[in-house]
Amino acid sequence: MVVVNVNAAVIELMPRGGKSNEGYFYGYLESTARGKQNDTITITNCSKVLVANLVDSADVLETMTYDTNIITMTTSAATAVSGLVVCQK
Numbered sequence: 001m002v003v004v005n006v007n008a009a010v011i012e013l014m015p016r017g018g019k020s021n022e023g024y025f026y027g028y029l030e031s032t033a034r035g036k037q038n039d040t041i042t043i044t045n046c047s048k049v050l051v052a053n054l055v056d057s058a059d060v061l062e063t064m065t066y067d068t069n070i071i072t073m074t075t076s077a078a079t080a081v082s083g084l085v086v087c088q089k
Contacts, residue, residue, distance in 0.1 A: 003038050003039060003040065004034075004035045004036075004039045004040075005039070005040045005041070005042055005070075006032055006033065006034060006039070006040070006041050006042070007041075007042050007044050008029060008030075008032045008041055008042070008043060008044065009043065009044045009045040010027030010028055010029050010043055010045060010046065010085050010087060011027060011028045011029075011030065012025050012026075012027050012045075013025070013026045013027055013028055013084075014026050016086065023088055023089045024050070024086065024087065024088050024089075025046075025086075025087055025089065026084060026085075026086055027043075027045075027046070027084070027085045027086070027087050028082075028083070028084060028085070029041075029043070029052070029054065029081070029082055029083055029084075029085050030082055031057070031080045031081070031082045032080060032081055032082065033079075033080045034073050034078070034079065034080065034081055035078050036073075036076055036077075036078050037073060037074060037075060037076040038072060038073065038074075039072075039073050040070050040071060040072050040073070041070070041071045041073070041081075042069060042070050042071075043069045043070075043071065043085065043087060044069075045087075045089075046069050046085075046087030046088055046089055047068065047069055047087075047088055047089065048066075048068055048069055048087065048088040049066040049068070049069055049070075049071055049085060049086070049087055050066075050086040050087065050088065051066075051085070051086045052064060052066065052071055052083065052084070052085045052086075053083045053084045053085075054071075054081040054082065054083035054084075054085075055081065055082065055083050056075075056077060056079040056080065056081050057079045057080045057081075058079070060077075062074075062075055062081050063075055069087070
């Protein structure tokens with residue numbers, strides 16, 4: 001099985017407030033193609049993904065895992081995803 005990685009940058013929407021949250025921000029991932037289960041999306045403008053809420057092109061919520069700035073898709077559908085991401089710079 002070949003795992004495909006896609007590099008993408010999120011659009012910074014706003015910083016996450018509070019002194020202890022310095023360096024964190026809310027971002028939007030525009031429609032990004034992903035192939036199949038275990039394919040990854042590397043968020044290039046952050047060092048760590050804290051949480052992501054991504055939906056596919058049929059508006060179905062995707063399941064995923066995070067490791068540093070890499071999101072690994074856990075569903076098998078080949079589709080595009082978009083949504084909100086909380087990141088650390």
